[in-house]
Amino acid sequence: xxxxxxxxxxxxxxxxxTVLEQSYSARILTISKPDRHDVAASARWxxxxxxxxxxSTLSIEHQxxxxxxxxxxxxxxxxxxxxxxxxxxxxxxxxxxxxxxxARASFAVSESPIGTCKRDPMDPTCSKLxxxxxxxxxxxxxxxxxxxxxxxxxxxxxxxxxxxxxxFRVFKLEIIDIFLINWYGGAKSIxxxxxxxxxxxxxxxxxxxxxxxxx
Amino acid sequence: xxxxxxxxxxxxxxxxxTVLEQSYSARILTISKPDRHDVAASARWxxxxxxxxxxSTLSIEHQxxxxxxxxxxxxxxxxxxxxxxxxxxxxxxxxxxxxxxxARASFAVSESPIGTCKRDPMDPTCSKLxxxxxxxxxxxxxxxxxxxxxxxxxxxxxxxxxxxxxxFRVFKLEIIDIFLINWYGGAKSIxxxxxxxxxxxxxxxxxxxxxxxxx
Numbered sequence: 001x002x003x004x005x006x007x008x009x010x011x012x013x014x015x016x017x018t019v020l021e022q023s024y025s026a027r028i029l030t031i032s033k034p035d036r037h038d039v040a041a042s043a044r045w046x047x048x049x050x051x052x053x054x055x056s057t058l059s060i061e062h063q064x065x066x067x068x069x070x071x072x073x074x075x076x077x078x079x080x081x082x083x084x085x086x087x088x089x090x091x092x093x094x095x096x097x098x099x100x101x102x103a104r105a106s107f108a109v110s111e112s113p114i115g116t117c118k119r120d121p122m123d124p125t126c127s128k129l130x131x132x133x134x135x136x137x138x139x140x141x142x143x144x145x146x147x148x149x150x151x152x153x154x155x156x157x158x159x160x161x162x163x164x165x166x167x168f169r170v171f172k173l174e175i176i177d178i179f180l181i182n183w184y185g186g187a188k189s190i191x192x193x194x195x196x197x198x199x200x201x202x203x204x205x206x207x208x209x210x211x212x213x214x215x
Numbered sequence: 216x217x218x219x220x221x222x223x224x225x226x227x228x229x230x231x232x233t234v235l236e237q238s239y240s241a242r243i244l245t246i247s248k249p250d251r252h253d254v255a256a257s258a259r260w261x262x263x264x265x266x267x268x269x270x271s272t273l274s275i276e277h278q279x280x281x282x283x284x285x286x287x288x289x290x291x292x293x294x295x296x297x298x299x300x301x302x303x304x305x306x307x308x309x310x311x312x313x314x315x316x317x318a319r320a321s322f323a324v325s326e327s328p329i330g331t332c333k334r335d336p337m338d339p340t341c342s343k344l345x346x347x348x349x350x351x352x353x354x355x356x357x358x359x360x361x362x363x364x365x366x367x368x369x370x371x372x373x374x375x376x377x378x379x380x381x382x383f384r385v386f387k388l389e390i391i392d393i394f395l396i397n398w399y400g401g402a403k404s405i406x407x408x409x410x411x412x413x414x415x416x417x418x419x420x421x422x423x424x425x426x427x428x429x430x
Contacts, residue, residue: 052336054269068323108283121267
């Protein structure tokens with residue numbers, strides 16, 4: 001009887017642990033990993049499933065040295081990503097000031113935070129993606145800014161409460177080049193067009209999407 | 216009785232889940248998060264507890280645009296970090312070629328993968344660190360290369376099996392500047408000297424360290 005009681009105690013402990021791990025403020029839909037041969041879908045999956053990455057710009061403060069900065073992002077509503085990463089950046093942050101002077105930037109994400117890597121984060125089977133392009137602010141009040149804000153605030157509800165006085169603005173990365181490693185054999189060749197047109201992401205829960213889309 | 220059986224089944228499921236999550240190939244010691252007022256210790260903690268980050272260089276291929284790349288790293292044996300990030304890079308990778316042409320680089324890590332963030336990855340309470348400096352190869356056969364290899368291979372045992380023909384070499388980031396956000400109020404001021412001298416990391420398991428150090 002005591003053993004059963006202990007087992008139950010342990011069960012509740014693990015249950016609590018799992019619930020706590022899931023109850024993160026940012027909302028994301030779990031979409032299964034695409035076939036590795038579909039390289040465009042693999043790249044889009046990394047962007048749709050991650051909620052943060054590292055955005056690199058050319059540092060004003062350090063005479064043009066590269067400056068990587070951890071940032072949250074979103075490419076669309078959960079399960080409805082466009083592949084274009086949108087950011088909510090303040091001019092108090094060096095990345096924003098760098099980008100407004102020289103828009104050249106890159107954005108890197110790893111499969112590691114998604115939780116599907118079985119090996120070392122640098123093993124080629126643990127996918128990684130770097131999008132190179134131009135980091136540009138969206139016109140305030142524009143239709144795209146509206147869409148981007150919805151994309152950002154759905155995955156990052158806390159952003160809605162960020163201080164109004166901190167001059168937050170929506171930026172996007174206009175993608176010029178795609179660097180993807182998702183298996184052995186070096187970087188995979190994907191054009192920006194193939195990446196943006198990729199539709200092969202399979203969503204595992206349609207109910208959750210429709211629920212989230214209503215917000 | 217059936218309920219008990221189901222409970223047990225569920226318990227084993229969560230147990231398995233937890234074990235799988237922990238049985239990662241890379242080895243790291245859990246060290247508790249330092250007091251936020253000790254900014255140097257906070258920065259050192261982020262470096263000692265993470266096993267991967269984004270290393271940014273100036274792209275040859277994209278005419279000097281910043282290129283962030285997901286990489287594994289180590290700053291020392293578990294619990295005995297030096298604060299200096301070491302990398303094991305191949306010349307097949309653009310980051311290596313970029314660095315050998317222009318050593319200017321930065322390395323960014325987030326608190327997010329450590330699992331201690333309670334809010335959005337971009338909330339200032341979820342710490343982030345960018346080390347700016349020069350990415351230089353270590354002399355082959357040097358004492359520092361020996362130390363760095365031990366540091367890398369202990370946290371990333373898979374590296375020992377990476378293809379010999381891929382020209383892997385040990386690099387380090389010679390730190391020039393430290394950008395840390397670990398609370399509200401903008402980036403914290405830390406000198407490189409304060410960062411390197413910080414000893415205030417409290418290790419939670421001495422047995423595990425001594426066990427790992429023996430390897």
